[in-house]
Amino acid sequence: MHDETASWAMHILQAIAPLRAVAARSSVSISPPADQDIIALLEAADRIKPLQDSTSSDDQHDLMNIFGAIRGYAEMLYEDRTQLHPAIAETLPELLQVLSSPDAVIEGNESVIKNTNPPLVTSKSNEPGVILAVDDMPENRALVSRLLGKYKHTVVTAESGEEALELLGTLAVDVVLLDLMMPGIGGAEVLQRMKANEALRATPVVMISGRQDMDQIIACIQAGADDYLLKPFNPVLLQARIAAGIERKRWHDREAQYRLQLERSEKFIRATFGRYLSDDIVDEILASPEGLELGGDLREVTIMMSDIRGFTTLSEHLPPQQVVRLLNRYLGRMTDIIIEHNGTIDEFLGDAVLAVFGAPRKTDDDADRAVRCAIAMQAAMTEINAANEVDGLPCLKMALALNTGSVVAGNIGSERRAKYGFVGHAMNVTSRIEDAAAPDEILISDSTLAKLPKVYTVGERRSLSVKGIEEMVVVHPILGVSQ
Amino acid sequence: MSEGQGVVLLVEDNELNRDMLVRRLTRAGMALICAGDGETALQKMRDHKPALVLMDMNLPVKDGWTAVREARADMDISDIPIIALTAHAMDSDRNTALDAGCDEYATKPIDFPELLDKIQRLIR
Numbered sequence: 001m002h003d004e005t006a007s008w009a010m011h012i013l014q015a016i017a018p019l020r021a022v023a024a025r026s027s028v029s030i031s032p033p034a035d036q037d038i039i040a041l042l043e044a045a046d047r048i049k050p051l052q053d054s055t056s057s058d059d060q061h062d063l064m065n066i067f068g069a070i071r072g073y074a075e076m077l078y079e080d081r082t083q084l085h086p087a088i089a090e091t092l093p094e095l096l097q098v099l100s101s102p103d104a105v106i107e108g109n110e111s112v113i114k115n116t117n118p119p120l121v122t123s124k125s126n127e128p129g130v131i132l133a134v135d136d137m138p139e140n141r142a143l144v145s146r147l148l149g150k151y152k153h154t155v156v157t158a159e160s161g162e163e164a165l166e167l168l169g170t171l172a173v174d175v176v177l178l179d180l181m182m183p184g185i186g187g188a189e190v191l192q193r194m195k196a197n198e199a200l201r202a203t204p205v206v207m208i209s210g211r212q213d214m215d216q217i218i219a220c221i222q223a224g225a226d227d228y229l230l231k232p233f234n235p236v237l238l239q240a241r242i243a244a245g246i247e248r249k250r251w252h253d254r255e256a257q258y259r260l261q262l263e264r265s266e267k268f269i270r271a272t273f274g275r276y277l278s279d280d281i282v283d284e285i286l287a288s289p290e291g292l293e294l295g296g297d298l299r300e301v302t303i304m305m306s307d308i309r310g311f312t313t314l315s316e317h318l319p320p321q322q323v324v325r326l327l328n329r330y331l332g333r334m335t336d337i338i339i340e341h342n343g344t345i346d347e348f349l350g351d352a353v354l355a356v357f358g359a360p361r362k363t364d365d366d367a368d369r370a371v372r373c374a375i376a377m378q379a380a381m382t383e384i385n386a387a388n389e390v391d392g393l394p395c396l397k398m399a400l401a402l403n404t405g406s407v408v409a410g411n412i413g414s415e416r417r418a419k420y421g422f423v424g425h426a427m428n429v430t431s432r433i434e435d436a437a438a439p440d441e442i443l444i445s446d447s448t449l450a451k452l453p454k455v456y457t458v459g460e461r462r463s464l465s466v467k468g469i470e471e472m473v474v475v476h477p478i479l480g481v482s483q
Numbered sequence: 484m485s486e487g488q489g490v491v492l493l494v495e496d497n498e499l500n501r502d503m504l505v506r507r508l509t510r511a512g513m514a515l516i517c518a519g520d521g522e523t524a525l526q527k528m529r530d531h532k533p534a535l536v537l538m539d540m541n542l543p544v545k546d547g548w549t550a551v552r553e554a555r556a557d558m559d560i561s562d563i564p565i566i567a568l569t570a571h572a573m574d575s576d577r578n579t580a581l582d583a584g585c586d587e588y589a590t591k592p593i594d595f596p597e598l599l600d601k602i603q604r605l606i607r
Contacts, residue, residue, distance in 0.1 A: 033506075033510070036506075037506070040502065040503065040506070044499050044503075047499070061541075061570070062497070064570060064591070064592075065497040065499055065500050065591075066499055067592065068500055068503075068591050068592040068593065069497075069499040069500050069502070069503040071592050072500075072503035072504065072506075072507055072593070072595070073503055073506075075507075075595060076506070076507055076510065099592075
């Protein structure tokens with residue numbers, strides 16, 4: 001209350017100064033009854049000074065009476081303004097505005113208003129925020145608190161740069177209102193430290209200073225301050241700049257939030273696809289998530305199915321730990337090879353592997369890569385069996401089938417459990433081919449062969465009947481590759 | 484407002500405000516007498532039978548609230564309209580003023596045109 005009255009008193013005195021100056025000019029003649037009003041007004045104003053810093057409630061009460069009296073005289077003068085010297089009449093609107101309320105326009109000097117640049121950024125939003133007001137003068141802190149409190153902002157004050165930096169370390173602040181001239185750590189240095197701090201860099205800063213410090217204000221703007229206000233400042237401009245700062249902060253916060261979400265969804269995509277997609281395909285999905293339809297689409301892919309012949313029988317004669325060891329060695333190696341060839345592993349069914357080439361990303365050499373992958377897988381069996389032999393585990397024989405056809409690819413399942421999977425007749429056909437494949441063989445369908453470059457040695461064709469289709473499926477064993 | 488309508492008693496202990504209001508009300512055509520405390524105010528009401536009283540409620544010697552209640556209890560002056568002037572623009576004050584027997588209520592800082600309006604309505 002005392003601080004408010006004190007700052008109001010200061011602004012009233014500022015607003016009276018022009019009237020006093022004009023009235024003192026000999027060239028300005030003042031006729032009755034205005035002369036008496038002006039004398040009474042100036043006399044009343046003279047009584048402000050001795051009281052304005054007093055904290056006693058009687059003096060506060062007297063001050064309010066003085067303000068009331070000054071206002072009465074000013075209103076009388078204003079009523080007679082047409083009979084007044086224009087130089088006097090001119091000073092009245094400003095004075096009346098300041099007198100009408102402590103929250104009215106507080107610019108003591110109209111020319112300051114005219115010279116004030118428009119805010120760099122304005123905002124119509126009146127969203128309240130948390131404002132840190134840093135000023136070494138208690139009356140300025142009180143004034144800012146009162147003005148911004150009207151707009152429902154939460155105002156936290158600091159009386160020094162040191163205190164401000166301490167508060168900024170613990171408090172989530174939307175805008176910092178920073179006085180330039182302070183003892184100790186000044187406004188410019190607080191700004192500099194904020195900009196050097198990753199966590200505070202984005203918090204908007206509005207500098208406050210006198211006109212005489214314009215050079216330093218420009219330096220502060222260059223150093224990253226968002227805006228500035230000149231003292232004595234206009235409450236409307238203050239709110240406009242604070243609102244703009246809050247809006248800027250909100251944008252930044254939303255952006256950060258969005259970035260966090262993206263990071264989370266990237267993690268999700270990596271976790272979901274990383275297990276059965278190569279890293280560069282995952283990278284590609286992340287780079288253009290909208291370019292990749294995971295919701296379900298019909299596409300041509302080359303399907304690979306592999307199986308270890310006789311594994312079920314084999315596993316019945318082995319202790320469970322050895323079965324797991326055998327499977328993990330085999331599946332681990334196969335997974336690496338498939339991913340190296342940019343295949344998508346759809347699932348493991350016991351010893352069987354289902355992989356797809358051409359989804360989620362389609363390329364021209366899907367069938368070619370699939371066959372090369374199959375050859376590499378068969379070649380790896382030698383190594384795997386050598387290791388098995390060392391461990392006293394049985395030798396494995398793998399059959400591999402490849403088929404090219406249309407499948408529906410997409411995230412299949414329920415919300416609780418979904419996976420990128422494939423459905424379609426081509427899957428069944430592949431399964432049929434795989435049944436027909438001999439141990440150590442790579443058997444491919446006619447449709448896959450049609451997609452291959454002429455670099456493979458292909459064995460004698462065979463025909464298979466497949467349940468559900470009339471025509472026979474023609475298959476070819478792959479015997480080797482020339483390059 | 485002609486002089487035939489009688490004088491207005493202004494009760495205000497703050498000389499600055501009193502001077503200002505006297506000046507303003509005089510210019511508005513009123514004849515004024517003044518008092519600086521509640522006791523003097525009651526005395527002047529009895530002596531001059533003013534057409535209306537403007538009474539600051541925060542007064543020395545005898546405060547405005549007491550003065551108004553005493554005026555209302557005194558048959559000689561109980562029908563003189565009183566406008567309370569107080570610094571607190573709160574509803575409870577308005578009710579206290581009206582309950583104490585005031586006819587109207589004006590808060591400081593005074594909105595002068597509004598005050599003139601209230602004065603004229605009560606004097607008629």
